[in-house]
Amino acid sequence: MALLSEPIARLVEELSRLPGIGPKTASRLTYYLLRAPRDQARDLAEALLDMKERTILCAQCFNVDTQSPCATCSDPARDRSIICVVEEPLDLVAIERSGRYKGLYHVLHGAISPVEGVGPEDIRAKELLERLKDGTVKEVLLATNPNMEGEATAMYLARLIRPLGIRVTRLARGLPVGGDLEYADEITLARALDGRGDFE
C-alpha cells in the first residue's frame, strides 16, 4: 500500500476509532471530505467542538443537555412524583419518542455487570438515592434493559429504594429479552410503559 500523507492518515485513524466505522469506511469518508468544499469540512469540525463544549450532564438527572438542570428537569409540566430510571441517554430518547411518559428521568450511565467489573459504584446509583430523600418522589419506574445486566441493576436498586416506602415499578414484560431499550420501537415501548407493574 502506498503511504498516505500524514494529515490524511491522521483523519482515517481518528474516524476508524468511532463505533461502527472500520478502516474501509474511514478511508471513504476521508476521501469524500478531501474533495468536499472547505466550508463543509469547517462546519463539521465546528459542530464536533460545539457539541463537546456546549453539552453538559444535568446535575439532577444526568441526561445530556446544553443546560443544567436540563430541559426535562426544568419543565413545570412534568410530573415530579415519578422518576424513570434508564441506563443510557439514548434509552431516554426512545421513551420520550413513545410519548407515553410525563415524569422525570434518571440516567445511570451503565448497568451493573460484576463479571465485567462494573459495580453499583460505577453507575449513578448513589445519585438516584440522593434524589429520593426529600419525599417528593412516590414512584420509581425501573426501565433498565430487559437482559441479565438490566435485571441485576433493577433488583439492586429496588432493594435500596423499597425500604424508603417508595413504589418500585418495572416496564411490562412485553419487551423481547436480551436487547437494548434504545432499539425498541415506539409501539412496543408505549405498551411496556402502559403495562408497567410493581416490581417484585
Add this chain to the structure above:
Amino acid sequence: MAAPPRLFRTVGVVLRRRDFDEADRLITVLTRDRGKLRLLAKGARKISSRKAAHVDLFRQVDLLVHQGRTFGVVSQAETVHPFAGLAEDLERLAAAHYLADLTDTFVGEGDTAAGVYDLLVEALQWLESGCDPKLAQRYFELHLLDLEGYRPELYRCPGCGEWLEEQVNLFDFAEGSMVCPNCAEGRGQGRRVSVGAQKVLRFLQRSAVTDCGLLRLSDGLHTEIEGLLGDYIRSVVEWPPRSRRFIETVQRLPEQ
C-alpha cells in the same frame, strides 16, 4: 485460492459479553467440545434481533459459528436453556456472575474444558433451582480447583505424611494442603481451620450436588470457609476475581 469458510456448530454457556461497535456484542462462551471461545454476535444489542435473546449472559446456547480471521462470528443462535430463574433473585444472580468470572479466570483459550463446562452447567442449574447461593459458590470453587489441578488436600499432612486428626489443623496456602499443628509450627505459616469447617470442606469436595443440597451451614462456619477458599483462590490466580466485590455489596444490603 481462498480457503473455504469454516463453519462449525457448538453448544456453550455465555460467560461474559460486552458491547462492541454500534449494535454488536463480543461474547465469551464456554463450550464442552471447543473450550473457551470469543465470538462476535452482530446486531445483538438490537431488541428486534433474533440473536439478542439467545446470547444473554449465562444462557446455554446452540451456536452456528463462522470462523473469521480475528473472531468467530455467530451466524445462528438458539437457546438450549435460558437459566432465566437466575434473574429472580439478586443473591443468585450475583453468584452466577462469580461462577462465570471464576470460570473465565481459570480456563484459558485453547484449554480443554469439558469437565469445567459440566460443572458450570450443574452449578447454574442448582442455583436456578433455588439452592443457597453461598453453598453453590463454595461447591463450585472446590470442584473447579480440583479440575484445574489445585485440589486442596484435606486428609493427609504433607509434612509428616500422617492422616490428619480430628482437631484444629492449619491450611498452608503455598502447599494447597491442610497441615498438622506439629508440622505447621516448623513452617511458621498457615491458617487455623476449625474442625467443623474441615468436615464441611471434605463433604463438599467428595459429594455430588444432590447431597450438598441437604447441608445447612451456620453463618460463622460459612464465613470461615468462604474466607479460606477465597484466599486460596487469590493465592492461586494472584488477583481477586472482580465479581467478589459485588457479592460483598449485596450481602450488606437491607433484607427484603
